[in-house]
Amino acid sequence: MSIDRSDPISSRAQTPPAVQRCTPTLPGFTCGLDATLRVIAGKWKPLILYFLAQDGPTRYGELRRAVRDVSDKVLIQQLKELEADGLVKRTDYKEVPPRVDYSLTPLGRSLAEALVPLCTWGTEHVAEVSQVFAERATWTRRERQPTG
Amino acid sequence: MSIDRSDPISSRAQTPPAVQRCTPTLPGFTCGLDATLRVIAGKWKPLILYFLAQDGPTRYGELRRAVRDVSDKVLIQQLKELEADGLVKRTDYKEVPPRVDYSLTPLGRSLAEALVPLCTWGTEHVAEVSQVFAERATWTRRERQPTG
DNA sequence: TTTGGCACTTACCAAAAGGTGCATACTTGT
DNA sequence: ACAAGTATGCACCTTTTGGTAAGTGCCAAA
Numbered sequence: 001m002s003i004d005r006s007d008p009i010s011s012r013a014q015t016p017p018a019v020q021r022c023t024p025t026l027p028g029f030t031c032g033l034d035a036t037l038r039v040i041a042g043k044w045k046p047l048i049l050y051f052l053a054q055d056g057p058t059r060y061g062e063l064r065r066a067v068r069d070v071s072d073k074v075l076i077q078q079l080k081e082l083e084a085d086g087l088v089k090r091t092d093y094k095e096v097p098p099r100v101d102y103s104l105t106p107l108g109r110s111l112a113e114a115l116v117p118l119c120t121w122g123t124e125h126v127a128e129v130s131q132v133f134a135e136r137a138t139w140t141r142r143e144r145q146p147t148g
Numbered sequence: 149m150s151i152d153r154s155d156p157i158s159s160r161a162q163t164p165p166a167v168q169r170c171t172p173t174l175p176g177f178t179c180g181l182d183a184t185l186r187v188i189a190g191k192w193k194p195l196i197l198y199f200l201a202q203d204g205p206t207r208y209g210e211l212r213r214a215v216r217d218v219s220d221k222v223l224i225q226q227l228k229e230l231e232a233d234g235l236v237k238r239t240d241y242k243e244v245p246p247r248v249d250y251s252l253t254p255l256g257r258s259l260a261e262a263l264v265p266l267c268t269w270g271t272e273h274v275a276e277v278s279q280v281f282a283e284r285a286t287w288t289r290r291e292r293q294p295t296g
Numbered sequence: 297t298t299t300g301g302c303a304c305t306t307a308c309c310a311a312a313a314g315g316t317g318c319a320t321a322c323t324t325g326t
Numbered sequence: 327a328c329a330a331g332t333a334t335g336c337a338c339c340t341t342t343t344g345g346t347a348a349g350t351g352c353c354a355a356a
Contacts, residue, residue, distance in 0.1 A: 035271075035273070037266075037270075097352070111269055113265075115181060117264070125183070126180065132234060221316085221335085248334090309346080311342105311343085311344085313340105313343085319334100319335080
């Protein structure tokens with residue numbers, strides 16, 4: 001994953017950059033976006049971060065029920081990675097029926113805040129997005145028909 | 149993918165919501181974040197959007213060289229999906245050695261702008277992130293050793 | 297005494313995502 | 327005449343990701 005910006009073929013050159021260029025050369029990553037994406041890659045991670053940002057420390061079971069449709073295996077796994085990445089903190093109360101809760105670290109909180117515009121964008125454009133997905137689902141169903 | 153917010157077990161209740169709650173019930177999606185994530189799911193999509201936002205209309209070959217390490221198959225595929233989702237526009241000049249370029253639609257441009265904070269976050273925290281990834285790489289290598 | 301909840305773990309498996317390599321039809325450069 | 331570049335398409339294969347179902351040890355309620 002990397003963006004190569006040393007390419008003089010540029011034959012268009014006049015469109016004004018809608019988005020300011022981010023630091024071009026980071027150690028190991030193309031740009032900040034690249035770095036961020038690696039950290040939040042995982043089906044439920046952004047949702048977990050967002051949930052934790054909204055509701056503060058949350059017990060495992062609650063989280064499990066909150067993020068619907070996720071399996072234990074995957075939820076645990078993604079929590080572990082988030083913990084290893086320094087975004088969430090796991091607190092084990094060492095009690096007898098186990099009690100554990102998860103919360104955001106300052107780093108995690110800052111990431112969750114960076115996620116807000118994405119959430120806003122989605123909310124503002126649900127109409128377009130869900131329409132497109134409805135169409136996709138339609139032909140997907142048609143393509144798939146195996147026997148009848 | 150869904151977040152269930154009707155859960156009265158809440159035994160913590162006091163942490164102030166660091167992030168304001170986004171519209172809880174959207175048609176088909178949990179919240180805006182969920183909708184957005186489905187649209188940008190794909191290893192290279194955010195990078196493609198971001199690149200296009202920075203550099204304006206770009207020919208296929210240029211894009212291919214810019215987004216390093218991507219294969220033709222996948223790049224084409226993701227471009228098609230982005231096009232189907234109304235985020236990028238494909239222009240075929242119908243010329244004799246083929247000439248095609250890709251650019252953002254207004255919708256795509258707005259998404260790219262929502263991506264900016266993620267890029268910023270990544271840039272500001274490369275240190276933490278790359279350190280973590282270095283460690284991950286280390287034990288991954290150790291775990292894997294099959295024969296020698 | 298069986299049942300259920302808690303916070304996980306493990307083995308196994310299916311699907312999705314992505315990559316490789318070859319092909320196309322035409323042109324330009326050597 | 328032949329290699330290379332253009333923007334793709336396709337068949338095939340590997341890797342990654344996520345899901346299922348079962349089990350763990352301990353305790354409380356039924």
